[in-house]
Amino acid sequence: MLLIHCPYCDEDLPELEFTYAGEAHIDRPADPASLDDEAWRNYLFIRSNVKGPHYERWRHNHGCARFFNAVRDTVSDRFLTTYRVGEPRPDLESLIGKEGRE
Amino acid sequence: MTAFRVAESGRVRHDRPVEFQFDGRSYQGLEGDTLASALLANGVHLLGRSFKYHRPRGILTAGSEEPNALVGTRRGPGRYEPNTRATVQEIWDGLQAESQNRYPKLSFDLGAINDRLYMLFSAGFYYKTFMWPRSFWERVYEPLIRRAAGLGKAPQEPDPDHYAERHLHTDILVVGGGPAGLSAARSAAKSGARVVLVDESAEMGGHLLSEPGLVIDGQPAWDWLAGMLEELRELGVRVMSRTTAIGYYHQNFLALCERLSDHLKEAPADLPRERLWQVRAGQVVLAQGALEKPLVFDGNDRPGVMLAGAAQTYLHRYGVRAGDRHVVATSHDSAWHAAFDLSDAGSRVEAIVDTRANPSDALREAARDRGIRVLSGHTVTGTSGRLRVNAVRVNPVHDGSVGPAETLGCDSLLMSGGWTPSLHLFSHTKGTLRWDDESDAFLPDQQAEACHIAGAGRGLWGVEAVLQDGDLRGAEAAEAAGHKPESGAFQVENDRTGSGETHRELPSDRKPGRARAFVDYQNDVTAKDIRLAVREGMKSIEHVKRYTTNGMATDQGKLSNMNGLMIAADAVGKAPPQVGLTTFRPPYTPTTFGAFAGYHRGDHFEVVRKTPIDSWAEENGAVFEPVSQWRRAWYFPRQGEDMEAAVARECLATRKSLGIFDASTLGKIEIAGPDAVEFMNRMYTNPWTKLAPGRCRYGLLLGEDGFIRDDGVIGRLSDDLFHVTTTTGGAARVLTMMEDYLQTEWPDLNVWLTSTTEQWATIALNGPNARRVLEPFVEGQDLSPEAFVHMSVAECRVAGFPARLFRLSFTGELSFEINVPARYGRALWEKLYEAGQQYDVCPYGTETMHVLRAEKGFIIVGQDTDGTVTPDDAGMSWAVGKKKTDFVGMRSLSRPDLVAPGRKQLVGLLTEDGSVRLDEGAQVVADPNQSVPMAMIGHVSSSYHSATLGRSIALALLKDGRNLKGQEVYVPLPSGLHKARVTDTVFYDPEGERLKV
Numbered sequence A: 001m002l003l004i005h006c007p008y009c010d011e012d013l014p015e016l017e018f019t020y021a022g023e024a025h026i027d028r029p030a031d032p033a034s035l036d037d038e039a040w041r042n043y044l045f046i047r048s049n050v051k052g053p054h055y056e057r058w059r060h061n062h063g064c065a066r067f068f069n070a071v072r073d074t075v076s077d078r079f080l081t082t083y084r085v086g087e088p089r090p091d092l093e094s095l096i097g098k099e100g101r102e
Numbered sequence B: 001m002t003a004f005r006v007a008e009s010g011r012v013r014h015d016r017p018v019e020f021q022f023d024g025r026s027y028q029g030l031e032g033d034t035l036a037s038a039l040l041a042n043g044v045h046l047l048g049r050s051f052k053y054h055r056p057r058g059i060l061t062a063g064s065e066e067p068n069a070l071v072g073t074r075r076g077p078g079r080y081e082p083n084t085r086a087t088v089q090e091i092w093d094g095l096q097a098e099s100q101n102r103y104p105k106l107s108f109d110l111g112a113i114n115d116r117l118y119m120l121f122s123a124g125f126y127y128k129t130f131m132w133p134r135s136f137w138e139r140v141y142e143p144l145i146r147r148a149a150g151l152g153k154a155p156q157e158p159d160p161d162h163y164a165e166r167h168l169h170t171d172i173l174v175v176g177g178g179p180a181g182l183s184a185a186r187s188a189a190k191s192g193a194r195v196v197l198v199d200e201s202a203e204m205g206g207h208l209l210s211e212p213g214l215v216i217d218g219q220p221a222w223d224w225l226a227g228m229l230e231e232l233r234e235l236g237v238r239v240m241s242r243t244t245a246i247g248y249y250h251q252n253f254l255a256l257c258e259r260l261s262d263h264l265k266e267a268p269a270d271l272p273r274e275r276l277w278q279v280r281a282g283q284v285v286l287a288q289g290a291l292e293k294p295l296v297f298d299g300n301d302r303p304g305v306m307l308a309g310a311a312q313t314y315l316h317r318y319g320v321r322a323g324d325r326h327v328v329a330t331s332h333d334s335a336w337h338a339a340f341d342l343s344d345a346g347s348r349v350e351a352i353v354d355t356r357a358n359p360s361d362a363l364r365e366a367a368r369d370r371g372i373r374v375l376s377g378h379t380v381t382g383t384s385g386r387l388r389v390n391a392v393r394v395n396p397v398h399d400g401s402v403g404p405a406e407t408l409g410c411d412s413l414l415m416s417g418g419w420t421p422s423l424h425l426f427s428h429t430k431g432t433l434r435w436d437d438e439s440d441a442f443l444p445d446q447q448a449e450a451c452h453i454a455g456a457g458r459g460l461w462g463v464e465a466v467l468q469d470g471d472l473r474g475a476e477a478a479e480a481a482g483h484k485p486e487s488g489a490f491q492v493e494n495d496r497t498g499s500g501e502t503h504r505e506l507p508s509d510r511k512p513g514r515a516r517a518f519v520d521y522q523n524d525v526t527a528k529d530i531r532l533a534v535r536e537g538m539k540s541i542e543h544v545k546r547y548t549t550n551g552m553a554t555d556q557g558k559l560s561n562m563n564g565l566m567i568a569a570d571a572v573g574k575a576p577p578q579v580g581l582t583t584f585r586p587p588y589t590p591t592t593f594g595a596f597a598g599y600h601r602g603d604h605f606e607v608v609r610k611t612p613i614d615s616w617a618e619e620n621g622a623v624f625e626p627v628s629q630w631r632r633a634w635y636f637p638r639q640g641e642d643m644e645a646a647v648a649r650e651c652l653a654t655r656k657s658l659g660i661f662d663a664s665t666l667g668k669i670e671i672a673g674p675d676a677v678e679f680m681n682r683m684y685t686n687p688w689t690k691l692a693p694g695r696c697r698y699g700l701l702l703g704e705d706g707f708i709r710d711d712g713v714i715g716r717l718s719d720d721l722f723h724v725t726t727t728t729g730g731a732a733r734v735l736t737m738m739e740d741y742l743q744t745e746w747p748d749l750n751v752w753l754t755s756t757t758e759q760w761a762t763i764a765l766n767g768p769n770a771r772r773v774l775e776p777f778v779e780g781q782d783l784s785p786e787a788f789v790h791m792s793v794a795e796c797r798v799a800g801f802p803a804r805l806f807r808l809s810f811t812g813e814l815s816f817e818i819n820v821p822a823r824y825g826r827a828l829w830e831k832l833y834e835a836g837q838q839y840d841v842c843p844y845g846t847e848t849m850h851v852l853r854a855e856k857g858f859i860i861v862g863q864d865t866d867g868t869v870t871p872d873d874a875g876m877s878w879a880v881g882k883k884k885t886d887f888v889g890m891r892s893l894s895r896p897d898l899v900a901p902g903r904k905q906l907v908g909l910l911t912e913d914g915s916v917r918l919d920e921g922a923q924v925v926a927d928p929n930q931s932v933p934m935a936m937i938g939h940v941s942s943s944y945h946s947a948t949l950g951r952s953i954a955l956a957l958l959k960d961g962r963n964l965k966g967q968e969v970y971v972p973l974p975s976g977l978h979k980a981r982v983t984d985t986v987f988y989d990p991e992g993e994r995l996k997v
């Protein structure tokens, strides 16, 4: 079982307290009506499905109930970092450097 | 004393005999014996038949890696355990064990015909069968496989044992209680770190238990061991025997399975059988030792053929000689020592056959001293003996050519193909391995977790080196865990260091096609199978594994992986590291389902949520059904009523006069704040701005994809407060969805969301007399039709309790839903029930609720919708705010596929014969005379017998359904083909007159 760092509680807590909530940094368009069908389809269904570091959302639902963002390596299943909603996408190179991996 | 027991020898209690049974026959063993050692002491070597070929099999090892000696053990009803490794099972008075995979008996087995049909079962046979004619598969092959395959029989009764689980946090976890693990635990504990030491065996000591002749720091090995364990106890180390580390997961999370009662004659009733430990360790020391490899030659599976190290363990730990006349075949020095020890214990060693041309002079001399014949530079080319080995065929090898054979008589063939460092747990962590040319083995390389590998697991050999290494790794772990370690030093006398060579299958002078040289004993995979797989195009070791099933049995190839790799590498023409190893996965050894299930069985399998009125329902004879995690009253049968009769009565009583229903499980969410109405407008399809406080509205919630996710009646209590209801099953999902939007898309909205599902008890009164019963209880709200119109909500008092009162209807009747704080739920229910007696009030359950709503064509989300139904598909475009510019899912409603003609739409179905009730889920076709497979135009989503209408009714999702109204469709069911007419979804009171009471 993974330990996940909740950026709001600022603690490493067991995976059981959390749920995955899909890819991160996909904003709901401000004016959906202005999007053509293809753009709307892309918003709904098209995801990056990366092999490697993946920006994704989690929710600490059996804790503070907050949604937050994370970078997790989908190959090693390791969290590189977690951060609060609204914070910018962390720089991948500095993260991987920090972990000393790959 | 039994024939093969060595007096005064071993760690067994010679003064404590134990009676047990194997295949119905009684035997005597000693306390401390395993089933395997006790049977060997009685001269029993034949323990089972193999998986595929039903070949006679014996005991190969002395540990948990055993692939052959699998038996069923029984300790009363429900306590039958198949595939117990006889080498691990400790005996107790009355233990009953039986052999497996044999019919009618172990010594004469009809399934052994498979051995003659060898060609049928060669590599890839599962795959090849699919290309054979179907008739052959059905009549010949499948019955044959079904009879042949399967390892043991699953017990039929529920497991009467119970299983426990615990969590454990520690600075350092040491896996393996052999010399490396012991010294690691000690040096780590001396630093002050919290240390846990686990070993799968009944007692600590590992290899030391098999080598009492060692002298460590001036003490005989077993005295030293006792002192060491005492010291660990004083240092506060938690020492856990019979505890297997079964899996090693991320962030130093390990699972341990502790076996508590299988070794006891009588287990206390409150003792769990096993306990699963979930451990989070700061640092891990893996000291799992090494596993001995078999040599691969024709007939290496005959009972009586055993690993030399295992024979050494049986001799020293259990005081049992594996036979009277041994031949030892080896490519490693270690087997020589086993031969010497057996010879010293009174066995006759006919010969040591070494594949190497030049074993060391010291070994030759020690053999000569004992009168043991040495055949160096030899190969083994066969064995004989029907149920037990009685001879070994050996040949000299010169410059790669095999010379003339010689036959050596024996009753025991001991073999050693060298040792494989045991890195299974390390492999679970995705730690990488590197090939070491010197030891011809894979050793740990890059590690992915905070772990340290000690001793034979990283290729070290000799007890002194291993003790020293364990001490260092323990210190290293302690330091990494933030402690200041001290290291010790060890002196070992009589240490038997040694080396060896690694082989593929041994050379032979016989036709290789006829050889049964087993690589994987448990799955009956031979060297020939692996070469065939490579010839048939399997170049990757992963393909070879799956094609041959090598290493895929329950022992996960502990003995076979390296031999398989050496043969595959040779066949492919590559070096072993270029071919690589397959991945080991948890669990390390087969683990019971009970251990994984732990407490989560029976009543503890899942939470049962009960409403405040549940106890009343139970007292009044309700039959319950589970709805998500809730237990809901399904119907209230009276004496002699079945479900159909009870539901018909409940429906009629409600429509005629008055029904009372516990609706407390409805999800409830309070939406509060200055932006509450804006939030509602964005979430739900309906417009909310103009909904006045005191009124309520049916709300429809979509996913962003435009499909219906949930629904419910929503009351506006004030400008900034909404009381939202959701479906019973959707409550948590809807709140999560709302939170998601609020937290991440619209954090600017000033809104609070609170789940209030369990805060309110909800009682629904339905029927023409609902107002008459309720009215006298209500204070603070005029219930007259004019003052409290349909779709109203009010905060008031009911029977003195604070209440939120809704007038709405899910049945089509005049109806009120009264919410009171949960603690008053039952009291209010009883008052209303009592007052309702004058109107023959009828408590009804979920089934009646379903029927009544279906008569009105009200959908149940998740039953009449399936995640692909839009509001328009469900005939509910009226619920979508036409003037709204945005809400969740709105943009999707104009996607091309969602407006295309031919979508499935919700309609009613009336069968031609009203007594026929269609099956929910049944497929609907337009033309019953078309050929199979027919074109299906939809399915039945709801179907009931309506007592009100005196016939069956159904809802269905049909392609272009609304255009089919009035037409006939067909529903093929097992009972026959049924004709039905497509209708409107509202079967009862389409004008809504009954609400106007």
Ligand SMILES: [Zn+2]
Binding pocket: A006, A007, A008, A009, A010, A060, A063, A064, A065, A066
């Ligand atoms: Zn949190």
